[in-house]
Amino acid sequence: MTPAADTRPHILTLAKLPALMVEPLQAAFVVHDRLHEGDAAAFARLAGNIRGVAGGGESKIPRALMDQLPALGVVSIMGVGYDGVDVPAALERSVAVTHTPGVLNDEVADLALGLVLSVARRIPQADRYVRAGRWAAEGPMPLARKVSGARLGIVGLGRIGQAIARRAEAFGMSIAYTARNARPDSGYTYYPSALELAAQVDFLVVITPGGEGTRHLINAEVLNALGPTGYLVNVARGSVVDESALVDALQNGVIAGAALDVFEDEPRPLPALLALDNVVLTPHMASATLQTRTAMAHLAVDNLKAHFAGRPLLTPVPEWTARQART
Ligand code: NAP
Numbered sequence: 001m002t003p004a005a006d007t008r009p010h011i012l013t014l015a016k017l018p019a020l021m022v023e024p025l026q027a028a029f030v031v032h033d034r035l036h037e038g039d040a041a042a043f044a045r046l047a048g049n050i051r052g053v054a055g056g057g058e059s060k061i062p063r064a065l066m067d068q069l070p071a072l073g074v075v076s077i078m079g080v081g082y083d084g085v086d087v088p089a090a091l092e093r094s095v096a097v098t099h100t101p102g103v104l105n106d107e108v109a110d111l112a113l114g115l116v117l118s119v120a121r122r123i124p125q126a127d128r129y130v131r132a133g134r135w136a137a138e139g140p141m142p143l144a145r146k147v148s149g150a151r152l153g154i155v156g157l158g159r160i161g162q163a164i165a166r167r168a169e170a171f172g173m174s175i176a177y178t179a180r181n182a183r184p185d186s187g188y189t190y191y192p193s194a195l196e197l198a199a200q201v202d203f204l205v206v207i208t209p210g211g212e213g214t215r216h217l218i219n220a221e222v223l224n225a226l227g228p229t230g231y232l233v234n235v236a237r238g239s240v241v242d243e244s245a246l247v248d249a250l251q252n253g254v255i256a257g258a259a260l261d262v263f264e265d266e267p268r269p270l271p272a273l274l275a276l277d278n279v280v281l282t283p284h285m286a287s288a289t290l291q292t293r294t295a296m297a298h299l300a301v302d303n304l305k306a307h308f309a310g311r312p313l314l315t316p317v318p319e320w321t322a323r324q325a326r327t
């Protein structure tokens with residue numbers, strides 16, 4: 001008896017995705033794991049079959065890759081940020097783009113507050129101090145910076161920015177923010193630019209999308225305004241901060257310190273950052289818990305399933321929703 005033909009849609013995965021995403025993907029689709037990066041002949045042979053692409057928030061999906069996938073109908077990003085996707089190119093081709101907003105707000109906000117506490121109270125440095133035997137040899141560490149009651153500035157008061165603000169309220173912090181649009185209903189103080197906000201706060205937490213619209217929003221001028229007692233925390237995208245201006249500011253006491261989860265060139269932060277003692281570095285892990293990554297993976301897979309079943313997408317990116325409303 002001839003085996004039944006495999007009618008599952010073919011999917012290209014763009015990143016080394018976690019097992020908790022790969023397993024449900026493989027159950028529903030024929031998965032080609034990063035085929036475009038490895039076997040050029042196999043990719044050329046199979047590219048015409050690929051109807052969906054799955055990637056993470058850091059994945060790049062340029063126009064040139066879409067050009068090679070004539071049957072592409074959907075891009076599903078396991079992440080809320082989709083700055084790596086050429087969305088105009090996708091829309092031109094009627095390729096739907098989905099992401100995973102909302103399900104990671106708590107996790108990213110938790111890490112943002114963790115980084116505020118870490119950089120101000122020098123928790124990673126304190127751990128290293130104890131392990132190196134310096135406590136016994138040199139006595140207590142120098143005094144740190146109080147977080148409770150300090151002034152917090154949030155660059156980007158969206159889903160995650162608001163979750164950060166709610167947590168900061170519990171620390172008795174005063175909260176101000178910048179975004180392109182004020183949110184009077186938030187009750188927080190609005191400044192129309194990052195520069196004006198930086199001048200008024202002790203901690204500046206960045207949580208905007210990446211991409212051209214926010215490139216180097218945090219530049220030398222903003223760091224100068226934050227000042228020698230100010231701290232920068234970036235949980236957005238590396239591209240939002242001018243990293244060489246940041247290194248300069250950290251080396252020269254222009255700001256007091258920085259905590260960074262994201263970098264301009266991941267996974268290789270500037271060596272100059274690694275050499276500094278007034279920074280805390282984490283490897284783009286703000287959403288990286290089993291619980292939240294499972295929720296993100298399910299949502300990303302469910303978006304693909306909805307697309308291929310002809311059902312409404314669960315969480316399309318706003319540009320796709322707007323396009324559908326126009327057509
Ligand atoms: P969101 O709800 O869309 O919020 C984005 C905020 O940024 C909004 O307040 C928006 O307000 C503001 N914004 C956009 N462009 C801006 C600009 N040019 N200048 C100033 N403010 C601007 O998004 P979200 O769900 O909170 O996620 C935010 C971003 O966090 C993601 O896109 C992703 O890059 C990053 N992220 C990182 C991690 C990580 O692992 N580190 C995890 C999750 C998310 P206006 O429209 O009024 O400007």
Ligand code: 8YV
Nearest residue numbers: 056057058078079080081287
């Ligand atoms: C993840 C992220 O690192 O959601 C985002 O935008 O940057 C993070 O949650 C990533 O998307 C995991 O694939």
